[in-house]
Amino acid sequence: MRDYDKLPKMSPVKKAEPLHQSWFENHLGLTFFLAWIIGNLLVFSAFLVDEGNVGFWILLILAIVLILGTEVWYLLKKKRSLFFLFLNLVGWIGLIILLMLDNKAIILEEVSDQPKDVK
Secondary structure (H helix, E strand, O other): OOHHHHOOOOOOOOOOOOOOOHHHHHHHHHHHHHHHHHHHHHHHHHOOOOOOHHHHHHHHHHHHHHHHHHHHHHHOOOOOOHHHHHHHHHHHHHHHHOOOOOOOHHHHHHHHHHHOOOO
């Protein structure tokens, strides 16, 4: 009798069906990139308005809320630390680094789906 015959028989584990995700959740990187582009367009258009005007401040605040809000949502969906928000200080390089982050949510699911060794 072989050693692996002594191990208890395990039934195959069924993976849970993934919840329905919106288009934005399925395309996190693209959503973040488009929000970043739209936010920057809002900043540039704010400077076309006279500085000190109410429209200038409204556009600037909308751009900041759009970029930071989308970035926080993006990092939370990828189960990453909000410490990555500091990459905004680096500009384009920070954006590229953020877009290259692995999705820890998927990695955690793959690790939890693996059967544990039975002794």
